[in-house]
Amino acid sequence: MADDKKVSDTETNADCGVCDRPVRKIGVLCGLCEGWFHVGCEKLSKDDYEKLTELGDKSHWFCKTCRSKFKGMKKEIQVLREDNKVLKNRLEAVEKRMDDLQNDIVRDIKEKVIEEIREDEEQERRKSNLVIYNLPEPEGTNAEEVGDIEEAVCQQLFEQEIKVQEVAVVSVKRLGKPREREVRPTA
Structure with missing residues (x-):
């Protein structure tokens, strides 16, 4: 956002994102698309404009086009969050299964080694038969x-x-x- 959200004749010759005329006096900068807009073209109230001016860099203002994109993105974000939850649950299930398989493999290897040790001991014992x-x-x-x-x-x-x-x-x-x-x- 621009300093104090105001534009004077000497600061910019940017065109308004709505009417394509130069923004020379009072305008605001969109925090997303970084386009300049006339306060009137965006139907921004005087009180809202003054609040934005007071907050300076502590706030962000978004134009109508970007706000409508946000609305569509909210639904997409929600879908992505739900998909993420499903994927997270599936990943956790896979990780648990992998842990179980690893434990099974370790147990099977231990049992096999113990069995082979016992068999070797039995063969050693039988050498004197x-x-x-x-x-x-x-x-x-x-x-x-x-x-x-x-x-x-x-x-x-x-x-x-x-x-x-x-x-x-x-x-x-x-x-x-x-x-x-x-x-x-x-x-």
Whole structure:
């Protein structure tokens, strides 16, 4: 806005935005389009003009054309605000979903790593296992007694037949019942 919103003969030779005649005496500057206007052409009251003059650079005045553009822009701004709210809600939903997915991925990776560590530990533990085929079935009355007999047979096998000392038999597990072998005559 121009200083004091007044125009004298020496300050400007700008034409009025309404009537296209020079604004030489009392005129106002539009704060948006920066066009000069006669107070009468814009039907600005004397009181309003004096208020604008008093406020100086602390206020802005807008011509009829710019004010009508503002009215149309208000509706557009409202539509944009509503669209912005919708987009903001969608973005928040996407961000939440991304956070959930990230948490799921981290959880899945942790579970996979733990599973692989356990599998590696199990494989390491099984490295010391020994599988003996065709171990004779012990005869006993209960499972504990059979287990003791099997451990004793394994211990004896290691020490006397395989000649390995200081072997601890932790457990004996049977993988299934022995199958009858088909005997084929050799030629």
